Amino acid sequence: MTAVPSVVRTDSPAVVDRIESVTLSSVVLPLANAISDAKVFTGRQRPMTEVVFLFAEIRTEAGLEGVGFGYSKRAGGPAQFAHAREVAPDLIGEDPSDIARLWTKLVWAGASVGRSGASTQAIAAIDIALWDLKAKRAGLPLAKLLGAHGDSVRCYNTSGGFLHESIEQVKDNATRTLAEGIGGIKIKVGLPDSAEDLRRVRAVREHIGDAVPLMVDANQQWDRPTAMRVSRALEEFDLTWIEEPLDAYDAEGHAQLARTLDTAVATGEMLTSVPEHYELIRQGSVDIIQPDAPRIGGITQFLKLAALAEHSNLQLAPHFAMEIHLHLAAAYPHGTWVEHFDWLHPLFHERLEIRDGRMHLSDRPGLGVTLTDQARAWTVDTVRIDAPH
Structure with a gap:
C-alpha cells in the first residue's frame, strides 16, 4: 500500500x-x-x-x-x-x-x-x-476510497462462451477458465433455434457439474412468449441468472419474467443513464442489475445508481470493464459479481489477481492500471x- x-x-x-x-x-x-x-x-x-x-x-x-x-x-x-x-x-x-x-x-x-x-x-x-x-x-485503491465491503468479489467468465465457437470449444474454454481460478461460467444463448440453446446449456452444465455457477445471456433476442417458454425450460439447470432475455428497454416484460421465474433475471448493461435503470428498479424488472460505468456516464453516475439498487436490495453484476468494476463492486454491500474478459489485457501492464473463484483488489492506488x-x-x-x- x-x-x-x-x-x-x-x-x-x-x-x-x-x-x-x-x-x-x-x-x-x-x-x-x-x-x-x-x-x-x-x-x-x-x-x-x-x-x-x-x-x-x-x-x-x-x-x-x-x-x-x-x-x-x-x-x-x-x-x-x-x-x-x-x-x-x-x-x-x-x-x-x-x-x-x-x-x-x-x-x-x-x-x-x-x-x-x-x-x-x-x-x-x-x-x-x-x-x-x-x-x-x-x-488508496479506488475501492478503499469509496469504502470497500471486502477485498475480493466473485467473478465469472464471459469471453469463453460466445456462439461463434462450437459447444466442444466452449466446454474446453470452461475447463481452462475454472482452472485459472475464475468462479463461474456464462454462455451465450438466443439462437433462432431454441432447442440448440437448450442443448448447449445442458452440455455445459453436465461438463462443469452442478456446483459451478452457470449463467446464460440471450442478448435481448427473445420476444416475450419465447423468453417465458425458454426461460422456464432453463430452470432445470439451476442457473445463477438469465441475462437480457428481452429488449433492454422492456421493463414491463422483464418484470413479468422476474415475478414468474425461480431463476434470477439480470439486465441493464445496454442502458445509458441512471433514469433508465431506475425504471427497471421501479417496476421490479430485475433481481440482479448490471450497469456499465462507462455507458451510464462514469463512476459519479454509477454511485447514484448503486445507492438506488442497494435501497431495493438488488444484487449487482457490472458489465465488462473489470478494471473499473472490480472497485465499484467491492464498494457495494449486497451480493456482487464481476465479469471477467481477457480482451483488454494488451492495453494495461497490470493483471488482476484471480483465485478461489474471486477477483482480488490490489494495493495499487486508483484504478491500479497503466497504459x-x-x-x-x-x-x-x-x-x-x-x-x-
Missing part, C-alpha cells in the same frame, strides 16, 4: 490543485477472433472484430495524473472522441476534486445532444480519470488540451 503520513495536520489550509491538461486518445483494440452472439445469428449485427476505446489522461499543476476510459463496440467510438474533445477544455483550471460539479458542467456544455448515450459516455472517460486521480492523491506501449501504438486519434500560457 502506498505510504501515507501517520499524522494529518489540521492547522494549515488545504492545498487546492488545478487541472493543467487533458489528453484524449482513441484506441482501436483488434480482437483475435471475430465475436458473435445472438444478435449476429438473428441478423441484427455483424460479427465484432474490434473495440474502440476512449482514454482520458488528466494532469494537474501539482503533477498528479489520472487515467480513465470508455469504449464502444461497433459504431460510436469516433463520436465519443469528438464530443469529449469539444467539452474537455471546460476542465482546464478547475479543481479536480469537485468531480460531481465537473460532471454537471460537462453535461451542460453539450446539453443539446442530450444527457445519455454517446455524450455522457464521452464524459464517462473523464469522470473515471478524475476518480482515479482522487484515489491516487489519497494513496502499455501497445495501447499507444493502437491510437488512431489524440488531442492534448493545455492551460493557456
